[in-house]
Amino acid sequence: MILLIAWLVAIATVVLAYVIAGPIWVKRHSLRFRVGKTVRRTSGAYGEIAIVTFAAAMVWLIDSAGKDVSLGGLIADHPVPVTVAGILVGLVVYIHGIRTAFAAEPDERVRLFFTYLVYGIYSLTVFAIGTVVVALLVMQAIADTQTLSSLAEKAIAGLPAGAAGSDADLIRSVEFSYLDMQSLLSEAEDSMTPVFMFMAGIFAINLAIRLTPLRSLFINNAVLLTMISTLIGLLAVVAVGTWTYVGNYAAVITHYVDALDGLRPQAEAMQPLYVMRYSEIMVEMLDQKSLLSFVSRISSQWGGVAAGLGLAQWIAQQFNKPEAEESPGELPRAEGH
Numbered sequence: 389m390i391l392l393i394a395w396l397v398a399i400a401t402v403v404l405a406y407v408i409a410g411p412i413w414v415k416r417h418s419l420r421f422r423v424g425k426t427v428r429r430t431s432g433a434y435g436e437i438a439i440v441t442f443a444a445a446m447v448w449l450i451d452s453a454g455k456d457v458s459l460g461g462l463i464a465d466h467p468v469p470v471t472v473a474g475i476l477v478g479l480v481v482y483i484h485g486i487r488t489a490f491a492a493e494p495d496e497r498v499r500l501f502f503t504y505l506v507y508g509i510y511s512l513t514v515f516a517i518g519t520v521v522v523a524l525l526v527m528q529a530i531a532d533t534q535t536l537s538s539l540a541e542k543a544i545a546g547l548p549a550g551a552a553g554s555d556a557d558l559i560r561s562v563e564f565s566y567l568d569m570q571s572l573l574s575e576a577e578d579s580m581t582p583v584f585m586f587m588a589g590i591f592a593i594n595l596a597i598r599l600t601p602l603r604s605l606f607i608n609n610a611v612l613l614t615m616i617s618t619l620i621g622l623l624a625v626v627a628v629g630t631w632t633y634v635g636n637y638a639a640v641i642t643h644y645v646d647a648l649d650g651l652r653p654q655a656e657a658m659q660p661l662y663v664m665r666y667s668e669i670m671v672e673m674l675d676q677k678s679l680l681s682f683v684s685r686i687s688s689q690w691g692g693v694a695a696g697l698g699l700a701q702w703i704a705q706q707f708n709k710p711e712a713e714e715s716p717g718e719l720p721r722a723e724g725h
Contacts, residue, residue: 390459395444398513399437405507406433412496419601435602436510439593443517446589450524450582456531457524477515481508525582529628532579533636536572540640543568544647555658558651559665566669569644573676576637577685583628590620595700633682641677645670
């Protein structure tokens with residue numbers, strides 16, 4: 389409900405801002421597209437609505453994918469930081485907007501002043517949506533660490549601490565703890581899903597900006613925007629991936645293998661068939677500990693979607709026309725956002 393209200397507010401305010409600005413924003417903030425040899429224009433509000441809609445959809449997907457963190461819970465648990473951040477960003481947005489309005493031509497200042505009063509709400513909402521995405525990723529990573537730590541303790545606790553009653557009892561304990569570990573490792577892999585969704589979303593919006601009239605909204609900065617957003621997405625994947633592998637994957641496997649290794653004197657006295665199974669589990673766990681194994685296990689589903697969209701973005705960058713040919717950057721200067 390919170391996300392729906394924010395999305396509706398953003399759409400209403402951006403449409404009203406374009407109505408108030410009128411012809412002042414037509415020149416530099418309109419969507420440009422070709423129909424045959426003719427260049428046509430339409431209101432930039434459509435593009436901004438598309439962007440905020442896409443951003444809201446990405447928040448919804450990440451919020452749905454998170455098992456322990458939600459948008460409503462995030463706001464309820466951290467009301468003071470959320471309020472302070474909103475006030476600080478609001479000040480920056482409105483100071484910039486008012487300064488831009490009063491730097492315009494005298495006959496445009498009043499109209500732009502009221503335009504930025506309304507458009508500031510849209511800007512603040514878009515910023516909030518972007519911030520929520522990052523906050524959800526961070527808080528979910530922290531929650532995953534706590535969950536995986538509990539699962540690891542359960543798996544290791546399933547191993548016999550002392551002498552087992554029989555070979556069958558020992559190997560039975562090892563088998564069930566091994567199943568618990570596989571469940572844990574699957575949880576660790578699933579913890580990467582939100583960040584891959586984030587990366588896929590960045591690639592998708594970059595493709596839209598590079599290949600559709602949306603790039604007209606960014607003047608000559610479409611290339612820079614896609615490069616920066618791609619870098620942010622890659623850093624997010626690397627950061628969360630490193631956190632997951634080092635803290636929640638390799639470390640847990642190491643702890644588990646050490647516990648299994650402590651059972652080796654008892655395992656050596658077991659029946660050959662049991663010894664073989666014990667050895668298979670040890671070898672399998674050591675193999676899963678490798679970075680290559682971790683990367684291959686998380687590179688499915690949303691990881692594959694992100695990789696495919698990333699490849700599509702790279703191809704688009706190679707064959708796309710320079711932004712200068714399509715953007716209105718060379719048009720007569722008019723004050724806008």
